[in-house]
Structure formats: C-alpha cells, structure tokens
Amino acid sequence: MQRTQTVLVSLLTLILLHPLVYADSPGDTVGTSWDEWESPACAVRRAVLDELGGVHFAWTNRVGGSSGERHIYYNFIDEHGFMLQPGGIQVNRNVESKYACLDINSENVAVISYYNFATGENCLLAVDALRGFGQFTEYDPPNLLFGDDWYFWPRITIDQQGYFHLCAIQHAMSGDQTIVLYTRSEDGGSSWTTPVAMDTTYLTQSFILASSPIDNSVAIAFIRPDDLFNPVLFDVMYVESGDGVNWDFENGDVNVTNYQVSDSLYPGIDLDAIYDNQGNIHLIWNAVREFAGGALETRIYHWSEGAGISLVTSESDWVDPGASDLPLAKASLGVDSDDNLFAVWTRFSPDDIAVNDLPNGELFFSYSTDGGTVWSEPQNITNTPTPDCFQGECDSDHWASIAERVDDFAHIIYINDKYAGATAPAQPEDKTENPVLYLKVPNPARTSVDEGQHGLRPEAFRLAQNYPNPFNLETKIEVELGNLNFVQTPTLKIFNLQGQEIRTYVLENDKTVHEIVWDGRDDSGKVVSSGIYFYQLRCGDFSETKTMSVLK
Numbered sequence: 001m002q003r004t005q006t007v008l009v010s011l012l013t014l015i016l017l018h019p020l021v022y023a024d025s026p027g028d029t030v031g032t033s034w035d036e037w038e039s040p041a042c043a044v045r046r047a048v049l050d051e052l053g054g055v056h057f058a059w060t061n062r063v064g065g066s067s068g069e070r071h072i073y074y075n076f077i078d079e080h081g082f083m084l085q086p087g088g089i090q091v092n093r094n095v096e097s098k099y100a101c102l103d104i105n106s107e108n109v110a111v112i113s114y115y116n117f118a119t120g121e122n123c124l125l126a127v128d129a130l131r132g133f134g135q136f137t138e139y140d141p142p143n144l145l146f147g148d149d150w151y152f153w154p155r156i157t158i159d160q161q162g163y164f165h166l167c168a169i170q171h172a173m174s175g176d177q178t179i180v181l182y183t184r185s186e187d188g189g190s191s192w193t194t195p196v197a198m199d200t201t202y203l204t205q206s207f208i209l210a211s212s213p214i215d216n217s218v219a220i221a222f223i224r225p226d227d228l229f230n231p232v233l234f235d236v237m238y239v240e241s242g243d244g245v246n247w248d249f250e251n252g253d254v255n256v257t258n259y260q261v262s263d264s265l266y267p268g269i270d271l272d273a274i275y276d277n278q279g280n281i282h283l284i285w286n287a288v289r290e291f292a293g294g295a296l297e298t299r300i301y302h303w304s305e306g307a308g309i310s311l312v313t314s315e316s317d318w319v320d321p322g323a324s325d326l327p328l329a330k331a332s333l334g335v336d337s338d339d340n341l342f343a344v345w346t347r348f349s350p351d352d353i354a355v356n357d358l359p360n361g362e363l364f365f366s367y368s369t370d371g372g373t374v375w376s377e378p379q380n381i382t383n384t385p386t387p388d389c390f391q392g393e394c395d396s397d398h399w400a401s402i403a404e405r406v407d408d409f410a411h412i413i414y415i416n417d418k419y420a421g422a423t424a425p426a427q428p429e430d431k432t433e434n435p436v437l438y439l440k441v442p443n444p445a446r447t448s449v450d451e452g453q454h455g456l457r458p459e460a461f462r463l464a465q466n467y468p469n470p471f472n473l474e475t476k477i478e479v480e481l482g483n484l485n486f487v488q489t490p491t492l493k494i495f496n497l498q499g500q501e502i503r504t505y506v507l508e509n510d511k512t513v514h515e516i517v518w519d520g521r522d523d524s525g526k527v528v529s530s531g532i533y534f535y536q537l538r539c540g541d542f543s544e545t546k547t548m549s550v551l552k
Helices: 002-017
Strands: 028-033 047-049 055-063 069-077 097-104 110-116 124-128 136-139 149-158 164-170 177-185 196-202 207-211 218-225 234-241 265-275 281-290 296-304 308-315 328-336 341-353 359-368 396-402 409-417 434-442 461-463 475-481 491-495 501-506 513-518 531-539 542-550
Touching: 028 055, 028 069, 047 097, 047 409, 055 110, 055 409, 055 434, 069 097, 069 110, 097 149, 110 149, 110 164, 124 149, 149 207, 164 207, 164 218, 177 218, 196 218, 196 234, 207 265, 218 265, 218 281, 234 265, 234 281, 281 328, 281 341, 296 328, 296 341, 308 328, 308 341, 308 359, 328 396, 341 396, 341 409, 359 409, 461 531, 461 542, 475 531, 491 513
Parallel strands: 028 542, 265 328, 359 396
Antiparallel strands: 028 434, 047 055, 055 069, 055 097, 097 110, 110 124, 124 136, 149 164, 164 177, 177 196, 207 218, 218 234, 265 281, 281 296, 296 308, 328 341, 341 359, 396 409, 409 434, 461 475, 475 513, 491 501, 491 531, 531 542
C-alpha cells in the first residue's frame, strides 16, 4: 500500500510541476519523450513496415521528467490498426540506454540496436520474443577493437539470410579520427564475428547500413574526408558485400560524390541508404552550397547508379537550428513495390522562430517515379507553424524516419518537439515532454491525392485535443468526420496507461462533427484515478490517438 501511495504522489507531482503537452501536428501518439535527440547525425531507421502490414516503432525515451532516465521504447500497430500498448514498452534492462536503430527478421520480429554507457556494454541489441509481442531478450555484441577503446552508437541491418550486420564508432576519437567497427551475427545475436575496422572517418557519426530485399547483398554508407590529417573535402561513400559475408574494406569503397574544391559543396551530417526491389542501392544526403560572397544554400541530393546524382530539393533561406543541423535535415528514404522512391525530411524556417531564437521544424515529403532522376515538388505534410512560441507550446516537427518499405501509405515516425531547435537544450529545466507521432501519408504514386492547401496531409478525419486538459470533473473531445458513408461505424475509445480499454463511444452516422464529454468514468460508471490516459478515434483502417491527463 505504501508503494502504491508513493507512485500516486509522484504522478500527481509530475503532472503539477510538468504539465503534459500535446500535439496539434498530425498522427497517432505512440509514445512520448523528454529528450527528442534520437541519434547522432543520421536519422537512423526507427519505423519498419512488416510483410503482414504491421508497423514497428523504436525511439529513445527519457522517462518521468526532464532529468529522468533514458530508455529504449518500442510500440507496434498491427494490420488492423490496434496498438500494442499506448505509450509503448521499455526494451532495455539498464538505465541510460539510447539511440535506437530498428529492423525486423524473417519472422517479422523487431530487432533493435542501441547503446548504454553506464554499464560498459556500449553496443547492445534486443530481439522481441514474437511479432509485436514486446518481450525483448538483450544481447551484447562486441564493442572493443584492438583492445584500444569502446565502440558505441551501433546501427544494424538484417539481410535475407537472417544475418545481423552491425557497425559502431570509436568512443575516444583520437586526433579527431574515428574508426568504424563492423561485426556480424549469423545466429540471431547469440555470437558474433571478430570485429574489424570497416573504415576511418573524421569527426563524423554519419554511417548507415542497408540490405537488399532480393538477395544477400548488404551495404554500409558513410561520409569520409579526402585527407584524415588535413581534411578539406568530404565525400559520400559506400562499400558493399554481395553475399553478406565477404567484404573488401581495404579497396572496395565507392566514392559517390568525388567533390572538388571548385564545387563549393560540403556534405552535412545526414545520410540514408536503401535498396530497391531490383537490388539497386539508393543514397540520400544533405549538403551546403557556398556561393560567391558567402551566401549559403542547403540541398538534399539523391544518388543511384542508374540515375546518378539528382537534386531532391534546395533551400536558400538560411537559418541555424543548432546541433550541427542544416535548414534541411534528417532526410530518409522509402521505396514501394513498384520502385517508386519517397523522401521525408525536416525543414527549419527563418519565418518560424520561437522565443528562444531557434527555428521550428516541419516535415516535407517528395517522391520519384523514375528511379530518382526527377523528384516531385516537396509537400509540407505537418504544416503546423508556431512562430513566437514559448517553451512547451511549440510544434516543431523533427527526427522523422520513414519505413523502408512503402505500401499504400508512407509510414513515418517523428518527434513533435515542444521547444524549437534541432535538439534539447542542455539544461534539464529547458526540456519538454514531446509526443512521438506516427503519420501515414497516402502513397501519391498509387492514389489520387489532393495536393491543394493541405498538401499530402490526410483530412478526412480530425481528432481534436481534449479541453480542458488536465481536467478534474469532465473534458470535451471534438471529432470531425469527413463524410457519412462509412463501411464501419466510427468509435472513440479511452484507454488507461496499461492499454486497457475503459470507455467506448459509438459515433453514429448522423453528423460530421461530434462533441464527446467524458466525465472521467469507465463503462461501468466507476470514477477513474488520476493519471495519463489515451483516447483513440477509429473507423476502418483509419485511427488517430492522443493523450490526456486526469487530475483529482
């Protein structure tokens, strides 16, 4: 009883001192985090669409407040739209685990790499027991090379034969040079090959792995300087193994960019790589173009062997979001079964500056139907500017990761940062609790999409944030339905923090706007306790979830 009272008092204190914040940005809330910094450099893969149509998610979650412990969290939404657990499930055992990188094995089971500096097990890997089950077993891949220092920030991919491929970087970057470690597990994480040095870079954490969907090919993409001792130019590189076993790390590098001083082009820190359904490698990265007189322009480029280097988008309005990010940042790639390519990234706008003098971000989306030669006009898919916002009131959308495989939708996870800028401020009191959102964008290469005022943002349904929030006696939830011709009847359901359904409202097809008043009771009429609750609008394949809090 004493322990229960202590937890309740702690929860009430948390709500009073750190009011929960909510997103006007679109998407399902799959969790929250007090720390939005999801990885150094690249936007590593944190959303995966499996073969049955379920979507897996992983993220770094600082739990319980601005100085809370950091853990790896996981959530899953199955092909029918049901979420494993509102808020997600902790993956790791020990505190201070962070920087999740997600893939799935041949049985559609989640595999997540991350690191923990508190225990010395700097490279860790967790494998779920079953598809979307949420019960993980931790493994400890090698994190030493030559006995010199720890290696950390691991990233993984799983090839068609089920081999786990992992890279990590050197912890102590001697002389600003960074060795990249490579190791492989052929038995699901239990044992690993002797780690080897994949390459040496310079002051960069920009490396990513990808595996082919049609054979055993695996690629590692990275950014490397022309001279490790006097770096002037940096190039986008990759190295490939055709069988997932044999690598030529000494001579097998492919230089994609071959930048020259006269090009005035410098890669940023963001990089992603995927294979299409023909086994072709595609890379995307951001870069800065410097013009005469010192003017700067940010660009996002794509490369494949067939298309060469093509421009995805450019931005001439310069703004510094901090944390080494550029105005166009965190680009990632997806591909559908017809080999249409899709890119999502953050655009930081000089016209959307918060009171902390840092810009808010919004997510942009583009696609190519010709293998990456030509890209569509970018569309703003979150469209939630909040200029002059204060801490806790911003809608700065960042750290997006698109699932590699796209079906009728592009599946995107991102952070709705409640304080502007590229990463959380250094002081704990400046941090905010940020919704982790899942956004489904209709595949514009397959469907007729209205690209008018709202771009590619779905508008058929709208679930508003409840008001007031937090609340004591009752709160109002407004639901807007786009039409009245439903194959299935829409419902609004309320869940507790354990994912248990406690209240259901059936929305009849008699009007497009419903205002539900929840009196804080469950379906049996019992008053619920103080705490965090989730409410979900569902109709057929559509669902949207938001959070609210009860304060008695």
